[in-house]
Amino acid sequence: MIKVFDQLDEVKIVNTGNKYGIMSESSRFYPRTSSKEKRALDLMRRKELLAYNRGFNPEKMFLALGQTGRNDYHIITKDNANGSGCNFKETILILTREIEGVLIGSTTADNPVVVIEDSKSGVTAMARCDGWAINRALPMAIVSVLNEEFQTTPKDIKVYIGACVGKNFKYYNWPEFARREELWKNSVKLANSNDLTKYYYVDFHRAITDQLTSVGVLRERIIWNTDNTLKNDAYFTDLGSKMKRGRNLVGAYYEDKQLIKYRN
Numbered sequence: 545m546i547k548v549f550d551q552l553d554e555v556k557i558v559n560t561g562n563k564y565g566i567m568s569e570s571s572r573f574y575p576r577t578s579s580k581e582k583r584a585l586d587l588m589r590r591k592e593l594l595a596y597n598r599g600f601n602p603e604k605m606f607l608a609l610g611q612t613g614r615n616d617y618h619i620i621t622k623d624n625a626n627g628s629g630c631n632f633k634e635t636i637l638i639l640t641r642e643i644e645g646v647l648i649g650s651t652t653a654d655n656p657v658v659v660i661e662d663s664k665s666g667v668t669a670m671a672r673c674d675g676w677a678i679n680r681a682l683p684m685a686i687v688s689v690l691n692e693e694f695q696t697t698p699k700d701i702k703v704y705i706g707a708c709v710g711k712n713f714k715y716y717n718w719p720e721f722a723r724r725e726e727l728w729k730n731s732v733k734l735a736n737s738n739d740l741t742k743y744y745y746v747d748f749h750r751a752i753t754d755q756l757t758s759v760g761v762l763r764e765r766i767i768w769n770t771d772n773t774l775k776n777d778a779y780f781t782d783l784g785s786k787m788k789r790g791r792n793l794v795g796a797y798y799e800d801k802q803l804i805k806y807r808n
Contacts, residue, residue, distance in 0.1 A: 546778045547771050552702045552796075553663035554641060558598060558649060559706060559769065560793040561778040564590045567651050567793035595647075600797040604646040605629035607795075608637045610672055615685035617669070619693065620646060635677065636686055638693070641666035641798050649795020653782040654773045656708040656748050657794035660686050662696040668796050673705075673752055675721030679728075683755040698760030703767065706794045709783060710772035711747040719746055730754055 546561045566573045567590065569583040588602075595602035606620055609631050617636035625646050637648040648670050650657050655674040661667070669686050671677070690696035714735065722728040731751035735743050749768045757763050773779040773792070780790030 546776075547707075547769050549704060549767060549769060552659065552661040552668075552704055552767075554666075554798065555639075555659070555661045555663075555668045555796045556598065556600075556799055557659060557704055558594070558647065558793060558795045558797065560594060561707075561771075561776075562780050562788075562790060562792065563778070564594045564793075566590075566780065566790035568791040570791075573790050594793075598797075599645070599799045599803055600647045601645040601800060601803065603628050605795075606637055606646065606648050607631045608635060608648070608650050608671060609633050610635040610650070610677065613676075615677075615680060615682050615689075617689050620648060635682065636669055636671045636689060638667060638669045638689070639796070639798070640668075644798045645800025645803055647795045647797040649793055651791040651793050652706070653780055653789075653791060654709040656752065656769075657706040658683060658686065658752060659704040659706075659794075659796045660690065661702050661704075661796070662690060662694065662700050663702070664700045665690075665694045665696050667694045667696065668798075670794075670796055672794075673748070675719060675746070675748070678748065678751050678755070679721050679724055681724075681727065681755060683752045684759050687756065687759050687761065698756075699762055701756075701761050702765045703756060703761060704796075705749050705752055705766065705768050707769045707771035707773050707776070707779060707792075708748050709774050709781070711745055711749070713746070713774060713783070714743040715746060716743045718744060722746070727751065727755065 592602045611633040618634040619638045650672040659670045731747040
């Protein structure tokens with residue numbers, strides 16, 4: 545089962561696991577006989593069901609791909625939210641409370657997605673934080689961007705850190721992505737001192753939390769989803785059985801009150 549965290553303060557949280565099926569139309573997750581058109585149609589239907597159940601517009605789903613390898617960002621405005629949902633190459637997506645029924649999110653298998661809300665300023669940001677992103681200080685960068693663009697102060701922030709591979713997953717060498725040791729000093733642990741079987745554990749939640757608290761975010765305002773994507777059958781994963789391969793969707797949105805009223 546999935547741990548349910550429906551919202552932070554105002555912003556709603558989406559964490560599909562595998563409940564709504566594969567949140568991707570990539571051919572690598574489907575039988576070879578599945579056409580591109582069928583995959584796209586199946587994904588559209590999954591999005592429509594998810595959106596109907598949760599109260600956002602299925603045509604207004606904006607996903608961060610993080611393809612640039614930088615801590616760059618894109619702000620969803622009323623102007624660009626009028627078009628159909630799309631994917632952005634940037635790493636961080638930002639949404640304000642005035643834009644209802646629009647989801648910002650990311651598809652993921654075993655990497656945590658971070659959602660940061662400042663309800664005082666009425667703004668929310670999200671990004672997928674894999675090991676490489678954590679190593680370039682992405683969690684701290686999100687807080688910095690919110691301060692720069694919306695004058696957010698860290699004490700007003702509330703954070704959701706999504707599910708990921710558990711902290712007992714073994715790396716048989718020091719993780720390649722953990723190059724800035726000062727950012728990993730509390731979260732990469734030598735699990736076995738025998739040189740013949742040396743391996744390490746990585747606690748991604750701790751690494752992200754350490755960065756956030758170092759810039760003033762209050763520990764008690766950080767929520768961890770401790771679900772283990774590798775061991776929990778309610779999630780897709782890239783690390784386990786091929787039968788579990790796929791993409792989960794994690795995101796955030798401000799509920800569209802008109803859609804909810806119409807639905808009810």
